[in-house]
Amino acid sequence: MLIEAEGLSVEIGGRPVLTKESVRCEPGTMTALVGPSGSGKTTLLHSLGLLLPVDRGRVLIDGADATAYGSSARRKFWRDHAAFVLQDYGIMDEESVAFNVTMESSVLRKRATGDHQRLAQVLEQMGLAGRQDEAASHLSGGEKQRLALARAVYKRATVLFVDEPTASLDATNRQMVIDLLADFAAKGCTVIVSTHDPEMINACGHRHKIGSSAPAPRLVDQPSH
Template sequence: MLIEARGVKVRIGSRTVFDNVAVTCESGQMTALIGPSGCGKTTLLHCLGLLQQPTRGQVRIDGVETTGWRDSARRKFWRHHAAFVQQDYGVIDDETVGFNATMQMSILGRRLPADQRRLDMALERTGLPGRSAELAAHLSGGEKQRLAIARAIYKSADVLFADEPTASLDPDNREHVTALLRQLADSGTTVIIATHDERLATACDKTHDLASPPNGTGTASAG
């Protein structure tokens, strides 16, 4: 899935977060959004993930301009195509590992049966085999981050948006999470990461620096 920003500007109150940003994120690649704290990495990630409307410019998905989409169209994109990995893991502590991986619930709030084969595969790939019935509260921080990635694997997401996915992790878990993101990209997923982790950025195929040049337009380069 091709995700593009063209001439995107975000202004919050009297402050311009960034202006005239252009970035292209392709299937099968990891793209890192980098720069110092406060430069707008997470804000740009949210624009690309249709979580936030830009003040100006276009966000395109497979060539289709999305900034005029209704809420129903954005929800359809999130439900069928996108997965999100948040810095705070986005895990529900008082639910099971299995439910957190599948999030199988109908619009009426009823629990739906999971595809056990897909669930087992997702947990196996993320180093959490046999823990489907365990409460997520029992997991470590690194395990919770891997559980968030298991959710993307279970969903077979076309695009994964990750906000500082290695922040606060120990070196072993940083390496594990980086490898999982690499595997997703190699399988064809579009992986877009906001990060200040230099080692993670180096592992990406492309980087987009919001701090260079100074006017905030940013640059893209091969990783």
């Protein structure tokens, strides 16, 4: 899916956080949202994922104005297409690893349902083999991040919104995550990553620097003395 921001402005608490951001994230590519801490990378990522309302401008999904979506169209986008790997991981700590991946469980017994073979495969791929019945609260920070990625893989998401995916990982796991995201893009997914990590940025075909799409401020004539 093609995800675009067109002249997007967001204010939080009356303070402008994003000003006229325009970015185009194409299917089959990884786009890095870059900029210093506090520049608005996470805010832009959340806006593109329809998690945050915008004050001005539009988010377009396959050319359609998603800022005009009602809550059911938004939910449909999240359910059918999007996966989020966010800074707080979006993990339900009290639930099992398996449920966190499949997001399906029987009502009577709180056991994860879904495709068990596929679940096992995905957990193995993410270095979490055999841990499906553990509570997610047992996992370390890096393991939770991989669990959030396992959910995206299991779901076969077509658009990935990923916030600082390599921040808390060691070199081996960092490379694994970069390769995994590149693999998503190679399969035609739209991958959007907020990141500081030079290796992650290098792996992205497109880079969008926050603030670079706003027109330069008009120069004021200097008084001549």
